[in-house]
Amino acid sequence: MKIQLVPTEMSAKIKVIGIGGAGGNAINDMIWSQMVGVDFIAANTDAMSLERNLAPIKIQLGTGVTRGLGAGGNPEVGR
Numbered sequence: 894m895k896i897q898l899v900p901t902e903m904s905a906k907i908k909v910i911g912i913g914g915a916g917g918n919a920i921n922d923m924i925w926s927q928m929v930g931v932d933f934i935a936a937n938t939d940a941m942s943l944e945r946n947l948a949p950i951k952i953q954l955g956t957g958v959t960r961g962l963g964a965g966g967n968p969e970v971g972r
Contacts, residue, residue, distance in 0.1 A: 898930030908932040912954075914939070917946045924948070 898907070909931055911920035917935050924933060924947045935948035938955045 895927040896929070897927075900930070906932070908934060910934045910936060911946075911948065912936045914942055917942060917948070921947050 898904075907930065909920060909923060911917045911934070914937065917937055920933050920935055923931070932950070933948040934950040934952065935943060935946040936952040936954055937943045937946070938953070940953055943951050943953055
């Protein structure tokens with residue numbers, strides 16, 4: 894099923910920001926479903942996961958803390 898937004902005179906700009914592994918998976922699902930008219934941004938501490946993400950815009954978080962690794966499910970590291 895292809896989802897397409899129809900531009901109108903007063904179109905909204907939609908940006909979806911996926912944070913972490915679950916957010917990245919959600920973005921990938923939206924891209925795989927061929928959703929158009931939406932800007933996708935992935936943010937993650939895990940550099941490898943971010944590299945595999947399909948989002949055209951990627952932000953690596955916490956490079957000084959995690960050195961490109963994930964937060965390991967630890968919310969304190971994620972903060």
